[in-house]
Amino acid sequence: MIAFFIAINIQKIVLQNNIIVYCFRVILISILFFLLAKIGLTFSFVQSNITLFWLPSGLGIAVLLILGRKYWLGSSIGAFLANYFTEAPIGFVFAAVIANTLEPLISHFILTYLFDFNKQLSRLKDIGLFLFFAVLLSPILSAFVGVTGLCLNGMLEWKRFFDAAFSWWAGDAFGILTLGALLLTWFFHFPIKNTLSKTTEGLICILCIVAIQVIIYFDFNLFLPVKYFTWFIFPLLIWASIRFSQKVAIAFAFIAMIIAVVGTINNHGPFFTGSINSSLILLYSFISVIMVNTLTLTATIAERLEKENAIINLNRERDTLFNSTDDFIWSVDRNFNLLSANLAFIERIEKVSGKTLEKGNSLLQIHSYSPEILKFWQNLYERALAGESIKTEFTGAANNALSKSSIDLNLKPIYRDNTIIGAACFGKDITERKRAEESQKKSEQQLRLALSGGELGLWDWNFSTSELDMNDRWLTMLGLDPGDPKPNIDSWSSRVHPEDIGKLYTLTNNVILNPNGKNFETEIRALHKDGNYIWILDKGAVVERDNDGNPLRIVGTHMDITARKLAESDLIKAKEQAEAANKTKSEFLANMSHEIKTPLNAIIGFTDLLVISNLNDTQRQYLNIVLQSANSLLELLNDVLDFSKIEAGKLELHMEKVDLFELINQVVDVINFRALAKGIQILLAIPTNTPRFIWTDPIRLRQIMINLLSNAVKFTTHGQIKIIIETNYYNPQNMDANINFSVQDTGIGISKENQVKIFEAFAQVDSSNNRKFRGTGLGLTICNDLLALMNSKLEVNSELGVGSIFTFSLFLKVEYGKNIFIQNKIEIDKTVNEVPNGNKFKVLVVDDDLVNLSLIKTIIRNILPLATILDAANGKEAIEVFTKEQPDIILMDIQMPEMNGHEATVEIRKLERTRDTPIIAVTAGTTDMNKKE
Numbered sequence: 001m002i003a004f005f006i007a008i009n010i011q012k013i014v015l016q017n018n019i020i021v022y023c024f025r026v027i028l029i030s031i032l033f034f035l036l037a038k039i040g041l042t043f044s045f046v047q048s049n050i051t052l053f054w055l056p057s058g059l060g061i062a063v064l065l066i067l068g069r070k071y072w073l074g075s076s077i078g079a080f081l082a083n084y085f086t087e088a089p090i091g092f093v094f095a096a097v098i099a100n101t102l103e104p105l106i107s108h109f110i111l112t113y114l115f116d117f118n119k120q121l122s123r124l125k126d127i128g129l130f131l132f133f134a135v136l137l138s139p140i141l142s143a144f145v146g147v148t149g150l151c152l153n154g155m156l157e158w159k160r161f162f163d164a165a166f167s168w169w170a171g172d173a174f175g176i177l178t179l180g181a182l183l184l185t186w187f188f189h190f191p192i193k194n195t196l197s198k199t200t201e202g203l204i205c206i207l208c209i210v211a212i213q214v215i216i217y218f219d220f221n222l223f224l225p226v227k228y229f230t231w232f233i234f235p236l237l238i239w240a241s242i243r244f245s246q247k248v249a250i251a252f253a254f255i256a257m258i259i260a261v262v263g264t265i266n267n268h269g270p271f272f273t274g275s276i277n278s279s280l281i282l283l284y285s286f287i288s289v290i291m292v293n294t295l296t297l298t299a300t301i302a303e304r305l306e307k308e309n310a311i312i313n314l315n316r317e318r319d320t321l322f323n324s325t326d327d328f329i330w331s332v333d334r335n336f337n338l339l340s341a342n343l344a345f346i347e348r349i350e351k352v353s354g355k356t357l358e359k360g361n362s363l364l365q366i367h368s369y370s371p372e373i374l375k376f377w378q379n380l381y382e383r384a385l386a387g388e389s390i391k392t393e394f395t396g397a398a399n400n401a402l403s404k405s406s407i408d409l410n411l412k413p414i415y416r417d418n419t420i421i422g423a424a425c426f427g428k429d430i431t432e433r434k435r436a437e438e439s440q441k442k443s444e445q446q447l448r449l450a451l452s453g454g455e456l457g458l459w460d461w462n463f464s465t466s467e468l469d470m471n472d473r474w475l476t477m478l479g480l481d482p483g484d485p486k487p488n489i490d491s492w493s494s495r496v497h498p499e500d501i502g503k504l505y506t507l508t509n510n511v512i513l514n515p516n517g518k519n520f521e522t523e524i525r526a527l528h529k530d531g532n533y534i535w536i537l538d539k540g541a542v543v544e545r546d547n548d549g550n551p552l553r554i555v556g557t558h559m560d561i562t563a564r565k566l567a568e569s570d571l572i573k574a575k576e577q578a579e580a581a582n583k584t585k586s587e588f589l590a591n592m593s594h595e596i597k598t599p600l601n602a603i604i605g606f607t608d609l610l611v612i613s614n615l616n617d618t619q620r621q622y623l624n625i626v627l628q629s630a631n632s633l634l635e636l637l638n639d640v641l642d643f644s645k646i647e648a649g650k651l652e653l654h655m656e657k658v659d660l661f662e663l664i665n666q667v668v669d670v671i672n673f674r675a676l677a678k679g680i681q682i683l684l685a686i687p688t689n690t691p692r693f694i695w696t697d698p699i700r701l702r703q704i705m706i707n708l709l710s711n712a713v714k715f716t717t718h719g720q721i722k723i724i725i726e727t728n729y730y731n732p733q734n735m736d737a738n739i740n741f742s743v744q745d746t747g748i749g750i751s752k753e754n755q756v757k758i759f760e761a762f763a764q765v766d767s768s769n770n771r772k773f774r775g776t777g778l779g780l781t782i783c784n785d786l787l788a789l790m791n792s793k794l795e796v797n798s799e800l801g802v803g804s805i806f807t808f809s810l811f812l813k814v815e816y817g818k819n820i821f822i823q824n825k826i827e828i829d830k831t832v833n834e835v836p837n838g839n840k841f842k843v844l845v846v847d848d849d850l851v852n853l854s855l856i857k858t859i860i861r862n863i864l865p866l867a868t869i870l871d872a873a874n875g876k877e878a879i880e881v882f883t884k885e886q887p888d889i890i891l892m893d894i895q896m897p898e899m900n901g902h903e904a905t906v907e908i909r910k911l912e913r914t915r916d917t918p919i920i921a922v923t924a925g926t927t928d929m930n931k932k933e
């Protein structure tokens with residue numbers, strides 16, 4: 001079994017791989033063991049290798065307890081070497097080895113595996129275990145094995161077995177009790193931390209111990225016989241035990257013991273009886289008592305110290321904990337005096353009263369508090385001291401404080417042995433919280449006021465729970481009773497007008513789904529309880545989002561805007577009515593102008609005819625005046641007609657490809673006569689890069705240009721007028737261009753303030769002008785309105801007395817054709833129309849107005865005396881005549897009863913297959929002339 005045990009141990013050692021360290025330590029232990037054994041063997045019984053001074057056993061047990069049981073080998077080798085060189089038979093040597101190996105092993109096993117043994121010997125329990133198992137029991141086994149070895153090898157008679165065994169046990173027990181205890185206490189307590197005064201005291205103590213021991217055990221006879229001093233070691237060791245640490249006390253005891261042993265061995269001291277053995281046994285019994293006392297005393301003190309330390313640490317931790325908070329913690333005794341308090345409490349009282357509170361100070365004598373406040377506190381303490389647990393709030397101010405502070409209070413009685421010895425108090429300063437609560441309350445109040453003042457309904461939509469909360473106004477706005485169950489988000493949506501719900505969803509979704517979306521605002525209709533829809537201005541904002549940007553809360557307001565909406569719709573209606581009235585007026589004007597133009601045409605026509613008939617000079621002069629006046633009237637009517645048409649929204653543009661050069665020529669043709677009459681030259685500035693063809697409404701462009709040009713002629717007395725055409729930009733891909741048209745004159749000019757006015761309808765620069773220059777004040781307005789239809793406008797640049805330039809620019813589709821180069825001066829081509837003159841030539845004149853019909857017929861007869869002139873009163877008759885007579889040309893009025901000129905032309909075009917009879921429209925003007933049928 002032993003072999004097996006050894007094998008396992010060796011295996012463990014090897015496996016641990018620290019073989020070198022292990023070997024080194026084992027050798028060291030062996031040497032130490034050997035040396036101590038050698039000292040011990042010096043005191044052995046003559047023939048028996050039994051010694052009363054066996055320190056190696058102390059080394060053996062300490063080594064195993066400190067380093068581990070694998071170091072048993074050190075004791076074994078040490079024991080072997082020590083006994084081998086004593087001439088003892090080898091059998092005994094082995095017995096001694098087994099005894100010295102088993103002894104520490106068995107102690108180690110019992111203490112380590114069977115008990116909760118603390119190797120530092122710092123508890124009384126450890127001292128007890130150590131004394132009983134290591135000191136008392138384990139040497140018994142060693143003594144039994146060792147003495148058996150002696151007897152078996154004939155070194156001792158069997159009859160002396162117990163005697164020898166006792167000696168063996170005593171030597172071993174002594175070694176364990178002294179050296180074992182010393183090593184165990186010292187090994188675990190390094191390093192020594194001592195103050196200087198403690199060191200001095202220690203030195204004095206050890207000097208006293210050494211002195212007294214030397215005096216006692218080396219027979220220094222002073223005044224009294226030394227044996228009376230034997231017990232003096234006790235108070236000294238008690239001193240050491242109480243004042244110093246356990247290890248110091250044991251070290252001192254060990255030194256005292258060594259001196260005693262050395263003295264006794266040298267035949268000195270109170271325990272020397274003449275025989276070394278009995279002397280040592282006496283001494284050992286004495287030393288044992290000392291050691292056991294010292295050990296137990298130091299352990300007791302160590303244990304108490306540990307507890308005290310634990311309490312001190314606990315108190316320190318508690319104090320740190322209490323002082324680390326800003327809350328107030330304190331306790332009062334039954335007389336309202338301070339028992340304990342944390343830093344925050346002391347500081348607060350100090351701040352309030354300027355006094356540093358100390359334990360025992362009365363808490364009801366803080367003079368900076370008013371008597372009422374102190375009364376409040378007294379009442380609280382009294383209630384707590386009567387056994388009540390109190391939770392309350394204190395609000396008050398010290399006499400010197402500017403503002404009140406609020407404290408949340410908790411008071412509880414403190415019990416000791418079932419009686420109340422005081423009250424524990426806990427206070428939390430909630431002044432800031434209170435203030436925040438109050439300001440929140442205030443702002444809530446203000447908000448409520450604002451909401452009720454603004455008649456606003458408030459809603460709060462918790463997006464995550466889908467809960468909808470609202471104030472009473474929100475409900476009453478919809479005719480709901482605040483007491484009724486509140487609507488949820490679905491029932492609210494169902495109240496929204498079907499035409500508005502989509503808009504509301506889109507808006508809210510935009511805000512909700514976009515993590516940066518904040519506000520929305522919309523006007524919707526919502527169903528009132530009375531069945532009508534009311535208009536609501538719904539405003540909302542996301543006020544809370546989670547980390548992923550999903551909305552958590554959306555809050556908003558409702559405002560009843562029904563009244564405003566009704567007013568708005570009334571306004572819109574009124575505007576529409578006004579517009580309609582204006583339109584009717586314009587239509588009336590347009591119709592009226594047309595009606596006036598028809599007879600006017602006749603007046604002009606017949607007057608024209610009359611002028612060239614046989615008249616005397618006075619008659620001709622009068623007729624010329626009539627003719628001039630009629631022409632002016634016609635011009636005015638044309639302007640009024642255009643203006644009314646534009647106002648009535650009847651005027652449309654008809655785009656077509658136009659030869660720009662031809663158009664400009666025509667314009668100049670119209671005006672040139674008047675210009676030449678005034679001695680003014682009209683110049684053209686048209687660069688070669690100007691496109692020949694443009695897509696525009698030629699009639700309207702011509703009208704604008706004629707208007708500008710005739711104004712220029714009208715307001716210019718000398719100098720020249722220039723038409724400038726510039727191409728600002730041309731895109732060959734899209735074939736579009738931006739062309740500037742300008743008319744520049746050297747006339748009277750317009751002042752800056754009047755430059756704005758002239759574009760207003762009927763506005764002229766001044767009345768004197770009006771008298772000097774004829775006109776309606778509509779020309780520029782019409783030009784501007786026409787240009788607005790072409791996405792442009794007139795601009796004027798003018799200086800009084802210097803001249804004016806009127807400009808507009810048009811974005812047009814263009815085409816570059818063969819450029820006819822026109823430079824500066826314009827020659828007027830008088831084109832003579834070639835007209836057929838044969839008697840077979842048939843002209844059909846269609847007009848419902850008999851005067852007009854007669855006028856046209858007279859004019860034709862004047863031009864073509866041999867022609868056959870046919871007539872018809874409306875479209876229907878015209879078709880009949882056309883079918884019967886096949887006329888060469890038709891002059892067709894547009895507005896006629898039964899069938900108008902348009903319809904008649906369409907029918908005629910259907911009837912003729914082979915040829916296109918020229919049909920010339922003759923009209924007073926409201927009808928679209930551009931439609932080619």
Ligand code: ADP
Nearest residue numbers: 711712715749758764765775776777778779780
């Ligand atoms: P009107 O029929 O009176 O000419 P317009 O609208 O054409 O009406 O012109 C308004 C006013 O603008 C004119 O009465 C005139 O005072 C001023 N005006 C227009 N063109 C010129 C110009 N080229 N030079 C000076 N004044 C001009």
